[in-house]
Amino acid sequence: MSAREVRSREQWAALADEMLVAVRPYASPHQALITLPGAPGGYGTAVDGLEGFARTFLLAGFRLAGERGADPLNLAEQYAAGLAAGTDPSSPERWVRPEEHGQAKVEAASLALILDMTRPWIWDALDGGVQERIVDYLSSVVGDRGYPRTNWLWFRVVVETFLRSVGGPWSAEDLEHDLALHESFVRADGWLSDGEGRSYDHYVGWALHLYPVLWARMQGTLADDDRRARDVARLDRYLQDAVRLVGADGSPLLQGRSLTYRFAAAAPFWAGAIAGVPSTPVGQLRRAASSIVTHFVQHGVPDDDGLLTLGWHGAWRPLVQSYSGPGSPYWAAKGMLGLALPADHPAWTTDEEPLPVEVADDLVAVAAPGWIVSGTHDDGVVRVVNHGTDHALEGSLGGDSPLYARLGYSTATAPLLDDEAWAEPFDQAVVLLDADGRSTHRSGMTLLECAASDGVGVAASRAVAHRLQVDPTAQAHGSGRVGAAEPVGTLTVVSVVRGAWEVRAVRVDDADEGLTLRSAGWPLSGEHELLPDGVRGDRLTSLLVADGATTQVRVDKDAGPLAPWTATPWACVPAVVGRWWVGAVCLAQHPSAPPVAVAAAEQLTVTWADGRVTTTALPIPQED
Known part of the structure; x- marks a missing residue:
């Protein structure tokens, strides 16, 4: 077990840069697809390559934003080339489009989020034709009623918000519908359910609380003061429970689906730091996030090749859902959102404070x-x-x-x-x-x-105790058979x-x-x-x-x-x-x-x- 810790901003940045460099050998010639080693996911290699690009783009974007554009790894150039090739219909590296495959709707949100966050260094520097192709790629989500009634609603909200900011198509009706759906998921004490059922897991924090905070800061946002205050109040209350769900060794709770996203579990704590929640000290928020990432680093994550595998500590494929591919674990990048904050932000300058269990x-x-x-x-x-x-x-x-x-x-x-x-x-x-x-x-x-x-x-x-004759043909994405x-x-x-x-x-x-x-x-x-x-x-x-x-x-x-x-x-x-x-x-x-x-x-x-x-x-x- 490694003794390495990830506490200071310099240590966080070093880990992020190691992860970004490690995936480069698996990029296609024009950088649009990052297809990592391992068996293809349930959605096929084309989706795997898009996931590899979009999810590492999250991490690259956080690094650029936090450094205010300083870019020793040439991340902006690398990902700009991928954006150009991925949205080119004639390119052999063209991406699966949102209207072609549902998973592209997920990845489109990461593209839009980082294009907004890094606007001066990537979007503004793109050729006009590339910008038009990106708008065309993203705009197929407008009016699409095929989104699951879950945290996926935020993928469309984020994409259409970015489109609105660059003069692209968007729908007020879509946003009204999706934001109302989000409100229907609100439960007691700042908690939300990921859908209509009793679906409480890490998605409460790394999706349903994270996206409202980031959306409120996008250039095309429609969030007014009342909505911002309401979302922050819910996050504030939720975090009072969430800090109690991290072990003293930094392990998150092993419960719920998508556990292979690992330190994405740190995301809501960074969201709280960005939003300035009043009830949980920023030093404790950082303690939670740093402890989670340190826990995984000390248990061999990333692996010896610098890559995130499908598993928890090491690779263990049965942990993941059928659709997960080798690029999927890089949603862990969400947990490194703190790198989007500059070095002089209180989240980095304030001393850590212990977790409740400590x-x-x-x-x-x-x-x-x-x-x-x-x-x-x-x-x-x-x-x-x-x-x-x-x-x-x-x-x-x-x-x-x-x-x-x-x-x-x-x-x-x-x-x-x-x-x-x-x-x-x-x-x-x-x-x-x-x-x-x-x-x-x-x-x-x-x-x-x-x-x-x-x-x-x-x-x-x-409970009604019931035996079940399982249907072996039914697909399950974390729910029971x-x-x-x-x-x-x-x-x-x-x-x-x-x-x-x-x-x-x-x-x-x-x-x-x-x-x-x-x-x-x-x-x-x-x-x-x-x-x-x-x-x-x-x-x-x-x-x-x-x-x-x-x-x-x-x-x-x-x-x-x-x-x-x-x-x-x-x-x-x-x-x-x-x-x-x-x-x-x-x-x-x-x-x-x-x-x-x-x-x-x-x-x-x-x-x-x-x-x-x-x-x-x-x-x-x-x-x-």
Whole structure:
């Protein structure tokens, strides 16, 4: 593991320049396509080459803007040549156009954003004919109703805003529609959902909060003072939660799709610095961003060739979605947005301030995604206990996505992500098993409670436990699998969280006979098979204790991106209708003694290792 740190602006700039130089051997003769090594993505080599150009163009643009045009690497000349060739219909390097492939709509936004940000050094220096071709290339998005109803709305907003600034075509109706769609995604406490479902992940920060801040600064923006203030207020509140989701070692939360974008997770912290949010100190924002990038650099990212691979630390292809190609990881450039700020900006001149988990134990409830967030100072790990996020709609009966629907995520563990994990939930899941060992899914659950007080968090959810006959032909982009669902019972799960421990109470109702109830804990990964004493790794231990059951350990190989081996503790009991079953799970460096919990008279009483006693009202069974 490297000891290299990325803290000062000089260190950030050095990393960016190394990344930009490393991709140059993979550029086409006229620089329009950067096709990086590796198997083609699901959209083909032409899209891969466009992604390689557009996403590294983001990083090049940040460097130019932050240096006020100083350009020792000749980035402006390199990318201007690519712009000319990519938009030339007669060039063998011509780009796939937005009307030809949806992914080009994504990349068009990066082109427009950087052309605006670096206007004096690239756009203004382009030949008039090249400018006309770029306008023609981008203008096909105007009036296009084929955009998904997700964060993609910002790709069109950014493109049309740039077009408006250079006298190109644009549509007030498009912008009104897209901005209204953005407003429909707004949830409590500054959070947004990436679409109509309960889609809470890194896209909240690196897309839905990032683009409003950058759009408000584009020359063609229609953002008025009220909208700017509203967007900044939401970002300000969101960041108060987001800084709590970074581990002391700089790892972001391993949850949600597109994790191969890695340190793009730093983007909202730079957005906060640019916007001047009042509630989170700029030194803490930079600390979060620098810690995230340093975490990856110290784990071999970029690789020995200076390239970003498809994976998390090292290359691990199962982490990514089917459409991802070798250029896709360069959306990580978003996390280096801070380089667009000059050296004399307060974000760079202010000393770093520690993250919450670096100061003390930290526990909060986050209402929108239904999360209890618990960070422990002793080991620096941040854990999320999840009762409200599944990348689906409440009441739906799809499959559980390991990236969204598990009961727990952390900065030190990754969910199991092999093929079996998508079909049969195991780690951090409470399920009903039939005689053949088939497990149920909980996607579509109802969030019942999410609150925290005096260092204790309580969250609860109720789900129709359903088996799923997976449709093997359906495409999945991070959501759970689809297929025919068969309800077999109702599961109510209550989590009481304090420090590294979660007490988990489970009630079974309306269930078929002969079922088994299984609860599993944190999946802990290591370079070697982990010891089954609890599950002990090199630093952390994963524990599960359960009322009336013997804890067992399942070991999986090559099922996650962190290390070759993953071990998960679990326990089973017969499913008894109407009875609360109680257990506890823990992920810690130095676990305390397990809490003792008793469910009786519609109340869960927990006696913690230090003698503190807490009581929690249990949900009343659902009426038919």
